[in-house]
Amino acid sequence: MQKSLFVNASVLIVLLLFFIQSQGISQVSEENLNKIEAALPDSAYATPEAPRQLLVFHRVEGFNHSSIPTGIAALQRLGEKTGAYQATVSDDMAMFNEAQLSRFDAVCFLNTTKLSFQEPTHRANLMAFVKSGKGVVGIHAATDNFYNWLEASQMIGGQFDQHPWTADGTWAGIVEDYGHPLTQMFPKKTFDINDEIYRIKPANIRDNCRVLVALDMTEAVNLDVSGLRFTDKDIPISWVRDFGKGRVFYSSLGHNDHIYWHPVILRHYLAGIQFALGDLPAATTPLPLQPAKKLHIVQLDSALHELKTFDYGNSLATQLLVKEFVRYAGKNADLQKEIENRFIDFLRSDATLAGKQFICEELSYRGSKKSVSVLADLLKSSDTFSMASFALERMASPAADKALRKALKKATGAEQIALANSLGWRKDSKAVKPLNKLLNSSDSLLQMSAATALGNIAHKKSIKPLFKSLIASVGLQQAAFVDAYINCVDAVAAAGDLKKAHGYYRQLKDAGIGGQAKYAATRGLIATAGENVSDVIVELFNEGDDLEKRAVIATIRDLPESQSIDNLLAQFSSLPESAQIQLLSALQNRPNDTAAYETTAAALQSESTEIRRAALNTLAITGNEKTVPLLTTFILNNRGAVKKLAESSLHRLQSPQVNDVLKTRLPNAETAEKVVIIQALGERQAPDISQALLTETSGPDSKVRTEAYKVLKNSAGKDDLAGLINNLQKASDGKRERAALIQAIVGTVNRLENPSVGNHMLLAALPQVTDSETRADFLDVLGRIGDPASLEVLEAALAESPQARVAAIRGLAGWPNDQPMMLLKGIAETDTAAVARALAFRGFVRLAAMVDLRELSETEVLFTDAFSIAKTTADRQRALSELQHLKTPVGLDLATSYMDDPATNASATATALTICETIANEIPAKTRALMDGIIAKDARASDIERAKAVIRILEKYEDFVTQWEMAGPYTRDSGDLFVDAFAPETTDRDTVQWEKLRPENAENSWLVILNERFGSSRKVAYLRTSIYAKAAANARLEIGSDDGVKIWLNDALVHENDVGRGVTPGDDIVTVELQEGWNQLLFKVVNKGGGWGACLRVRDTEGNHLPGIKYAYSSDQSSD
């Protein structure tokens, strides 16, 4: 039976395919079919090894290329005539089911757009298909897909990133890989082609793909386009790549119909397809682009010539050119040399200072010894000093040191400091002597600067003079000397002389200096203590003040664990509180130190909460199975936040034996400890505990049993189920325990591989249950599990007794899906017993709120019904609370209609807010009024906050004009579309036909999108609207446009901006005067290619809502 079903499905698909195929061709004119026929090659490039099947897939989820039918016809005939393959045409995602896909040798994505491949199996199948050794062909928009599927976009080679080379242009192409089997049909290396060419991102195609054909970016025609980027150096058109064992061929040609009867391109496609099918072998090793070859030094000369007159604030274009040139010159030594010579000449020329400054910055990282002398000359003039010292500081040559030292002798003021700085960065040891001298200068700024430079050089000969300076100074100046001193001492230590360094640190510590010097000295003393570190630590700690103690602890954190700190720990309890806390935290890094562990454990007894807290934090990291009793006892003897922290420490213990220790302790523990242990086992997700826990469920204490059930809910298995059900059969008084047991059973059954098995065990046990309360619990469990087999049992129970009826309703109300929803509704409508009715109603609205199970409109009907059958305030409150899941305008109306009744106001308001938080932009006016109402009504503070938040969401897109009328599009072959006036802005305007634009959806209603309708080429559209102001006022227009914009208000031009950009609200802001009553606004949007759209809103001059503003379609308003 299964088999015949499958056959039927395939027949259906084949029929469907036939339909699509015939439909495809029927859209292509006879004339064009003839052109294709005439252009077809006679034979294939390779004889297929086997009959080949090609899937031509043309599904469109974004832009629809009108050339698709032509492409289909061409690809079908190409295969038929040459015998290379047989094409199957489809746009059905079902083709990517495994059974379908496996029939093919390759898939061709023909102008597919925005394919999302939502079904994970389709993704997996396509990937497996290619990687297993099959082929993929991409034509034109095949790179405009897979936006959320990186692997596929990598497979195809990249992703669409605009097309500055538009469909109406003719572009210069180059066959980069001339001689490759896939380019053999090109008669010569260059060619012209009229088609739309994509830019592809990410731009590292050449790492993975072998580029065959590209745009020739040395040709002016390719550079003179709108939307060109500076980085457009490499625009590949066709490429091949390996992907797993598979093969990919892509060509961005194929936008225009005529491509499909272009004899060369058709052959290029054929070779590519045969390559993908596996019949035509071809190299796929990526080849790099070599732009340096295209550089000529003359280009640099002309840029430098221009740069000679550069001044600050001028365009940076020339500088960018120079930088680009330098970058592409790369490591080409000859070219580098020539560049440097030119830079040197430039610096000696009469170029502007700004120009020279730029050249100095370029030379700074690439200049050689050769540049030093010109830079040294520039140091002599105050105009050029900074730029020259900047460059010299970065120079590699020792000649630069010499030049800087020489200048230092004569310099004064800021220049002298800059030179000291540079020598410091360069670590010029020959500068130590002159800089040491400067420490004695009378200028304190110079002294500090010399010190900083000496610290950066870090030579031992500076230690003495720096020490002399530091004891003679105070404040920030002293801090600078200290810092330099430490730099020098650290260098001594790093060179291996710890003893000497230790002595220098001792000297610093004993110098009686306050502040951070003490901290740093302490740290240095420990770092250089060598063998004696333990004694040094104790000594420093005992003698030190707070800051020094802090330094000691900070170093303990970094000390290797092998280094004992027992001496310090021995006096732990006599340390001040803050030191104990810091020390405990430092002990986290000593997990194997016994003394450290014992100190931490003992700290649990401290009277200070903070110390206990620190000890707990450390134990969580350094503790092990032996820590269990310690923490357990602590938990039992403490309360509040510290107890919680102790629990978390117990739960975090890392040792693998912790769970065993817990399990071993469980049977003999006291009641309170049992609870702690069970909780810990559960939180730690310990394995194999359900038997032990089940044993505990027959113990004497309800608290223990309850806790055990809570953990069993997540850990019990099939074998434990009988025991749990057995427990359910026994009566019990503990309500919480009972609830936990019920949840444990439901959780366990639902976790089974086949929950029906568990459900069956319950059904089998049910007949023996006679006690009515126990029976009610059984029904509750059955309902929550919601196995179809239980439904009739519950329905039968409805009729048994009033008690059983209530229990059954409770069970149905807990159902995990909406199966018993209408049954509950019926009971809610008709039952005479209030309890039964109320319970049923609750259940009904709970299940109705499962909005994902059905169409939203159906849920709307359900809730409308619910309110009509609600009998009590409690019913209505319950329904309102569930209503928050229905986030639609109807749901909102229902909620707001209960806001006036004081009994339901609170829940209705809460629900209305929840709904508005999602759908505010869908119904802005209504939402706004509602939110204003809530704020004005003095509602609960939290509701008012929420209402304000909704208004903020709303205001983001508030006041945008949505009532637009459009005229156009207009275009003209030559001339400037921005400047040229078309009918709406001329005296011919009365003849213009205006069309009302209706927003497609609420989310985008603020935005007019034109390219989806009219394409992306150079065109102009006009928009108009009427704006009502209740009084004359200054207002501002917040404009977004893609691209150029002109705006007239009441026939006066108020704004123009000839730009290329995307739509961003408020890109342009213009203040205008609105007259009282209706104002007429005309908006010209000029498209320069790519996206095309506009948005506008009118606000007050501060950018806030302008009261009384409204918009209308101009044609409606004028007929008012």
Next chain:
Amino acid sequence: MSDKKKINRREFLKRSSRFALGAAALPAIIPSTVLGKDGGVAPSERITIGCIGVGSMGTSNLRSFLANDTAHVLAVCDVDRRHYERAKKLTDEKYGNSDCATYGDYRALLARKDIDAVMIATPDHWHGILATEAARAGKDIYAEKPLAYSIPEGRAICDAVERYGTIWQTGSWQRSQRNFRFAAELVRNGYIGKVHTVRVGLPQGNNIRKLSTELAPVPDGFNYDMWLGPAPWRPYSPGRCHWNFRWISDYSGGQLTDWAGHHVDIANWGMDTETTSPKTIKGQGIFPPAREGIFDTPESYYFECEYDAGFTMIVADSEQQPKGMGAHFQGSEGWVHVQRGGIDAYPKNLLEAKFSPNEIHLYNSNDHVGNFLDCVKSRQETITPARAAHQAIMIGHLGTIAMKLGRKLHWDGNTERFINDPEANRLLSRPMRGPWRISV
């Protein structure tokens, strides 16, 4: 230019960084107020604050400090009089007095002994000088990201903070948000298998405020020369300074370095590379066309960083990232993508994951300024210490240099120098204009 000696000194003191940051070893710091000490804070126990740089970001930080009762703002400092006057007004209004002191020179503020901590929110090119001088003056520091204008200046900050025991918090506040922490924990605990690629999406373009870039006289009350500080001299124009400094390479690295402190930081947090550098960097950038005048930071950028651990971090503007803005971790068994708008994952049920106690729990803070103030009291490390900020912005700087040179660079994370590439090494630091200098 030999700098061997210097590196040795660093190696000698670098031992502390062998401890990884933020893994299981760092539990939540519970503020003392939660643990039973009485709620209010006596004025004498408040942490006294001085704010340096009170433009847009600085004012926003100032408000956070004013809103926290543990802090007391004593002084504000800015090179623009309008800024510090506005900040003083805010502060005085909050405290109901007129006590807030104002300074035009940060050195006067640092010299005050009664100030415990400073907030630094100046343009990037000032961070290194201010932070190192504040550290040696004994101040704890809350400083804006990016950590520093260059890698050596960032290293200087890390060293100073360690040398003087400074509590340091970087303004990478995303760490104090649940979603970012949760994403990093999913990755660290292996929920998406072995991660092979991390994609970091940052904003595209230069967000230039429309102010004149024509040369103009310096306005009264604005100390332009000090604003320029260590940067090369250029003539003043209004469009150069406040806000727009970000788009000029003399002061900052554009969106890339502005945002590296956010999403790259989160990527490092998740990948446990807060103390590890990449070994190679390569990529390309798009620099603004002529019309942009003085603005020269990349409008678009894309670069790849390879790590020894066997994964690649791809940093790019959002237009060149399949998932746009945020940090996107791709593992052998799924992915996690986190950004300010929310968190997404595949398989979807990862979002429901609950970590057992003995899995890795990252440092938990829900209040970035509050975390800083807690740590000033407890002397514990904050959620974003200087060395983590250093690694985050390092990626931005490495990418910038790779784009400038247009070739693959090899990086030694221990010495913080490029391998066999003198040209790249020369670009690491930027010479300072006198009399400004920094101790490194």
